[in-house]
Amino acid sequence: MHNWLLPEYIEDVLPAEAARLESYRRQLLDLFRVHGYQYVMPPMMEYVESLLTGTGHDLDIATFKVVDQLTGRLMGLRADTTPQAARIDAHMLNHQGVSRLCYAGTVLRTKPDGLARTREPLQMGAELYGHAGIESDIEVQRLMIKALQLLGMQTLFVDVSHVAIFASLSHMAQLETQQEEELQAALHCKDVARVKALVANLPVKAQQPFIDLTHLHGGIEVLENAHDCLPDTPEIAQALQEMAAIAARLRSPSVEVTFDLSELRGYHYHSGLVFAAYAKGYAGPIALGGRYDEVGAAFGRARPATGFSLDLRGALLALGPAQTSMGVLAPVSDDPALQTMIETLRAEGTVVVEALPEAPVHYSELACDRILQKVDGCWQVLAV
Template structure:
C-alpha cells in the first residue's frame, strides 16, 4: 500500500490551479462585499443536530460523522455551509432587520458530487435573511448571475421552480407522507410512467394535475400552461406570479430563463422559489439556490431566507487548464539598487524569485520567463 495515495475523490490542488481558485475566490468575495454581504467563517465541524436539523435526509447521508472525544457526542463535518449561515443569523447575530452573509470554504461529502466529481468541493455562497418578498429572491438571483459572469461563464441559463406548487397539489390531493415522498422522487427523476402509476387511484383532477406537472418545463409559456392545467389555489397562483416576476426581472441580465415546475430538489428543505444556473459546455448545474424560510426555526428563530451556492472547483473546470503565472528570476540581492528594483516590481504585482546560491536554475520549475540582469550598469528585466 502506498502511503502517498489519497482517498478516492479527494485530490491535491497543485500550484497553477490553486492560484486560479484563490484569485477567483477573492474576486467573488469582493463582489459579494460591494453588494452588502458580510463574510463569515463557520467551523468545519459541529454537532450533527446543528448541521442537519431541518435540512432533510439527503444532507444527512452526505455528512461524515465522528464521535467527539471530549463529550462523547456525535459530530459532523459540514457537507453544506448554508445551515451554518442560518445558525449564525438566527443565534449569533440576532439582527432584527435584514442580514446578508457570504462564505467561502471547503465542505466534505461522503460521495462525489457536483461538476468536479469530488468529495471536497470549495463552496462559495451568499444568503439573505429577514425579507420574505420577491425582491430578495430577485436580488440573490441577480447576484448569482453576476458571480457566474465574473467567472466568464458563456451562455447562461437560469432554471426556475417553486416548492409551493407541488405542496399545494399534495395538500389538495390529501397525500400521505409515504405517497408524497414517492411521488416527489418520481417527479424529480422525470419518470412519467412511475408518476402515472403512483397517482392512478387519486381523483381525476389531482391525477391529471400531477401528470401535467411532470411535463411542465420550457420557456415562459409554461406558466400559462400551468394556469390552464393545474387546479386553482391561492398558493399556486401566488407561486406562478412570483416565477413570472423573477423571470421579468432577470430578462435584463443577459441570461435565458427557463422553467421546470417538477424540479423538487431539496423539497423538504426549500419553502419557496428554487433555482439553478446552467451554462454552455457544462453537463450539470453550476450554482443552486432557493428560499428556505423554516431552517432558522431549528435554532430558535425562524427567519425568511434565500440564497445560493456554487462549487468553485467545478465552476472552473470547463475553462481548461489553469495558466501558470510567470515570474522574474533575480540574483540574490546584494546591493541597494537591486533590492529597490525587486521591491518595486513586487509592489506592482510582479513575481520575483531570488536564485539561491549553489542550486540548479530551471526556469520551467521556477515558473520564470524573465530574469534580472545588469546592463550598462543598471538592473533590467530581460526575457529568457
C-alpha cells in the same frame, strides 16, 4: 498500498490551479462585499444536531460523522455551509432587520457530486435573511448572475421552480409521506409511467395535475399552461405569479429564464422559489439556490431566508487547465539597486524569485521565464 495515495475523489490542488481558485475567490468575495454581504467563516465541524437540523434526509446521508473525544457526542463535517450561516444569523448575530452573509470554504461530502465530481467542493455562497418578499429573491438571483459572469460565463440560463406547487397538490391529495417521496423522485426524473402508477389510487381529479407536472417545463408559456391545467388554489396562483415576476426582472440579452415545475430539489428543505443556473460547456447546474424560510425556525428563531451557492472548482472547469503566471529570477545580492528593483517589481504584482546560491536552476520548476541581470551598470529584466 501506497501511503501517499489519497482517498477516492479527494485530491490536492496544485499551484497553478490553486492560484486561479484563490484569485477568483477573492474577486467573488469583493463582489459580495460591495453588495452588502458580510463574510463569515463557520467551523468545519459541529455537533450533528446543529449541522443538520431542518435540512432534510439528503444532507444527512451526505455528511461525514465522527465521535467527539471530549464529550462523546456525535459531530459532523459540514457538507453545506448554508445551515451554518442560518445558525449564525439566528443566534450569533441576532439582527432584527435584514442580514446579508457570504462565505467561502471547503465542504466535505460522503459521495462525489457536482460538476467537479469531488467530495471536497470549494463552496461559495450568499444568503439574505429577514425579508420574505420577491425583491430579496430577485436580489440574490441577480447577485448569482453577476458572480457567474465574473467567472467568464456571459450567456446564462436560469431555471426556476416553486416547491409550493407540489406541496399544494400533495396536501389536496392527502398523500402519505412515503408516497410523497416516491412521487418527488419520479417527477425529478420525469418518469411519466411511474408517476401514473403512483397516483393510480388517487381520485381521478387529483391524478392529472401530478401527471401534468412532468410536461410543464420550458419557456414562459409553461406558466400560461400551468394556469390552465393546475388547480386554482391561492398557493399555486401565488407561486406562478412569483415565477412570472422573476422572469420579467431577470431576463436580458445575456440571461434566459426557463421553468421546470417538476423540479423538486430540496423539497423538504426549501419553502418557495428554487432556481439553478446553467451555461454552455457545462453538463449540469453551476449554481443552485432558493428560499428556505423554515431552517431558521429549526434554530428557534424563524427568519425568512433566500440564497445561492456554487462550487468554485466546478464552476472553473470549462475554463480549461490553469496557466502558471511566470515570474522573474533574480540573483541573491545585497546590491541596494537590485533590492530596489526587486521590490518595485513585486509592488507592481510581478513574481520575483531569488536564486539561492549553489541551488540548481530549473526555470520551469521555478515558474520563471525572465531574469534580472546587470547591463551597463543597471539592473534590467531580460528574457531567458
